[in-house]
Amino acid sequence: xxxxxWVSIKSGILEMARKRGxxxxxxxxxxxxxxxxxxxxPSDLLTDVKSMIVLGGAAPRAAEWQSPRVEVMETxxxxxxxxxxxxxxxxxxxxxxxxxxxxxxxxxxQDDKAFLDFKAAAIAAGAGSASLAGPVLDPTxxxxxxxxxxxxxxxxxxxxxxxxxxxxxxCVEMWDEKGTTPCMAVCPIDDGGCLGGEIQEGLVIxxxxxxxxxxxxxxxxxxxxxxxxxxxxxxxxxxxxxKMILYGSxxxxxxxxxxxxGVSQGQCFECIRACPVGTEQRVLI
Amino acid sequence: xxxxxxxxxxxxxxxxxxxxxxxKQVGINAGATLVGVxxxxxxxxxxxxxxxxxxxxxxxxxxxxSASLGPTNAAWQSPxxxxxxxxxxxxxxxxxxxxxxxxxxRTHGYxxxxxxxxxxxxxxxxxxxxxxxxxAGLGTRSIAANIILNPTYGIMFFAAAITTMRLTxxxxxxxxxxxxxxxxxxYEMEGKTPCMAVCPADEGGCxDATIENGxxxxxxxxxxxxxxxxxxxxxxxxxKQVEILTxxxxxxxxxxxxxxxxxxxxxxxxxxxxxxxxxxFECMRVCPVGRYRRKLK
Amino acid sequence: MYSGVPRGNxxxxxxxxxxxxxxxxxxxxxxxxxxxxxxxxxxxxLTNSYQVDINEFLPNDGTRKxxxxxxxxxxxxxxxxxxxxxxxxVAEHDxxxxxxxxxxxxxxxxxxxxxxxxxxKNLYKGDPPPTRR
Numbered sequence: 250x251x252x253x254x255w256v257s258i259k260s261g262i263l264e265m266a267r268k269r270g271x272x273x274x275x276x277x278x279x280x281x282x283x284x285x286x287x288x289x290x291p292s293d294l295l296t297d298v299k300s301m302i303v304l305g306g307a308a309p310r311a312a313e314w315q316s317p318r319v320e321v322m323e324t325x326x327x328x329x330x331x332x333x334x335x336x337x338x339x340x341x342x343x344x345x346x347x348x349x350x351x352x353x354x355x356x357x358x359q360d361d362k363a364f365l366d367f368k369a370a371a372i373a374a375g376a377g378s379a380s381l382a383g384p385v386l387d388p389t390x391x392x393x394x395x396x397x398x399x400x401x402x403x404x405x406x407x408x409x410x411x412x413x414x415x416x417x418x419x420c421v422e423m424w425d426e427k428g429t430t431p432c433m434a435v436c437p438i439d440d441g442g443c444l445g446g447e448i449q450e451g452l453v454i455x456x457x458x459x460x461x462x463x464x465x466x467x468x469x470x471x472x473x474x475x476x477x478x479x480x481x482x483x484x485x486x487x488x489x490x491x492k493m494i495l496y497g498s499x500x501x502x503x504x505x506x507x508x509x510x511g512v513s514q515g516q517c518f519e520c521i522r523a524c525p526v527g528t529e530q531r532v533l534i
Numbered sequence: 535x536x537x538x539x540x541x542x543x544x545x546x547x548x549x550x551x552x553x554x555x556x557x558k559q560v561g562i563n564a565g566a567t568l569v570g571v572x573x574x575x576x577x578x579x580x581x582x583x584x585x586x587x588x589x590x591x592x593x594x595x596x597x598x599x600s601a602s603l604g605p606t607n608a609a610w611q612s613p614x615x616x617x618x619x620x621x622x623x624x625x626x627x628x629x630x631x632x633x634x635x636x637x638x639x640r641t642h643g644y645x646x647x648x649x650x651x652x653x654x655x656x657x658x659x660x661x662x663x664x665x666x667x668x669x670a671g672l673g674t675r676s677i678a679a680n681i682i683l684n685p686t687y688g689i690m691f692f693a694a695a696i697t698t699m700r701l702t703x704x705x706x707x708x709x710x711x712x713x714x715x716x717x718x719x720x721y722e723m724e725g726k727t728p729c730m731a732v733c734p735a736d737e738g739g740c741x742d743a744t745i746e747n748g749x750x751x752x753x754x755x756x757x758x759x760x761x762x763x764x765x766x767x768x769x770x771x772x773x774k775q776v777e778i779l780t781x782x783x784x785x786x787x788x789x790x791x792x793x794x795x796x797x798x799x800x801x802x803x804x805x806x807x808x809x810x811x812x813x814x815f816e817c818m819r820v821c822p823v824g825r826y827r828r829k830l831k
Numbered sequence: 832m833y834s835g836v837p838r839g840n841x842x843x844x845x846x847x848x849x850x851x852x853x854x855x856x857x858x859x860x861x862x863x864x865x866x867x868x869x870x871x872x873x874x875x876x877l878t879n880s881y882q883v884d885i886n887e888f889l890p891n892d893g894t895r896k897x898x899x900x901x902x903x904x905x906x907x908x909x910x911x912x913x914x915x916x917x918x919x920x921v922a923e924h925d926x927x928x929x930x931x932x933x934x935x936x937x938x939x940x941x942x943x944x945x946x947x948x949x950x951x952k953n954l955y956k957g958d959p960p961p962t963r964r
Contacts, residue, residue: 656920
């Protein structure tokens, strides 16, 4: 069999993804994630996996970032678009080239663990770099929703980025002057928030992250909120007070969010709202 | 697929109407049946502060409203009412609104957002899509559950994009679509229109109105009773069942409720969001507006 | 200015700039059941639960009405806005018992069956007009 032009094939696949809405499209080496917990490695999801295609896109609109009303960002999330694109790319690979391809589910499974560490995949592919705030940040676009396609197609890999997007120059400047960064200032772990850390010689060190608190903010009205309100109701011996809890706005809101999960992916964006990475894309009239 | 009337080629960025038409066509290409534009400040007369476009996007100038049809014509004819109730709403207009917002930001450089319409405080949405549709000239409010009726299509579903871009606004329709002539005739004979007759507020239903000289002079709509019908299975039923469960001490009784078909159907509606709304079409089934379009082979 | 993204400048409703003033009441607040019982009917009557004369074609001379926001109700009744929100939302659920959902299903069965059988004619108590063919 003639050797296929993997470079052209890769180029065609990534270009297709970009035309269909991916802002970022990169290929990573799945071997870089093989030291993950067993069951959560690329080879646990697709035997003989050769490539990880990582796509980033569907970020909230600039107007949504700027809205003074938090319920805007809480209810217009569009993460499902990337999952749909990922499925489409996977099917295209299988139909066109005859190699296995699958779109990794974005949801979590047992013990609330993701099927694959999307952040690690994105970093390995250079579809962004790690941030103090948590989300992977693309140097140009900042925060993007991600999807990962695993395939047995042996595509040439892009590597991790040479330069991290975080900390941004403005953040280094703020750290030098005030001992904090925009994300830490808006959500300080030592003052009821989720984030802490230091910047030394332009690198983030000693990152501190309250995962539980962040989860309760990101999933404010989703399953964790439902569970918390339900627990409170079950612990309440007074039937009238139970009614006030279960019929009340918080529990009702968790139900709407669970029902409309596709637009309730993230219910706290405050660290990224303050982040300067990618803001050039949001300077509109 | 419908098309926008008028010129849509945005060859002259200074021609606001052409640019507006081009943006509307983007929405139609993305799946909307109709697209209209409301001036942002037109909302101020009808809703309190906190529920106006400028509350969500300071400097908002326009609200671009996308409309799509609900059930297919065959679903309307189905002898199984649950079929239409479960599959009736595909949220295509929401896709169109997102595409429009992104188009405005990327092509024209103005801020644009998908308008927040999901209820965030009980039954209350942040911004009313029904009012958006009225102000964008896509329909008028009817006696039937205050549903907005388009003169051609009847009931439609709406979503919107709010933007700081000034666009040529459409205006409210000059004539109320409701009541239709046949409804006025029925009202004169029976004291009720078809929608009032099928769901009369004075007989355990949701709707009431008075008509004088062919126009609505007063109206009444019981939204909470309508919710028990339009959201028959889903969020509200589940909340009630949870409340009941927390008050049951007997394990067998609890088990019976948990494993009941109603409990399962409530969860199904929650799990598949498209099943969760629009579960009653009875007032629309008897509404003449748009009905004759639904008769196919 | 360190943050690259300006927050909304809140130019509108300048008198209502805080989340509580704007009525964006996120979080877990439980209203006292006695307060709820006391104000339930009054609050609900001011909301969009029962929509009276809201049609845009009605004249704006007092004929056309609208539901009030939680902030407006709180101001009118002298209540904490968070309590108003909770009273409203609880009352929305509380207006009809779970039995109404069963009754609603039976209503729809009957209405759909009636239409399948005889169309709009079946809605007439007297003789319906002749149909056009």
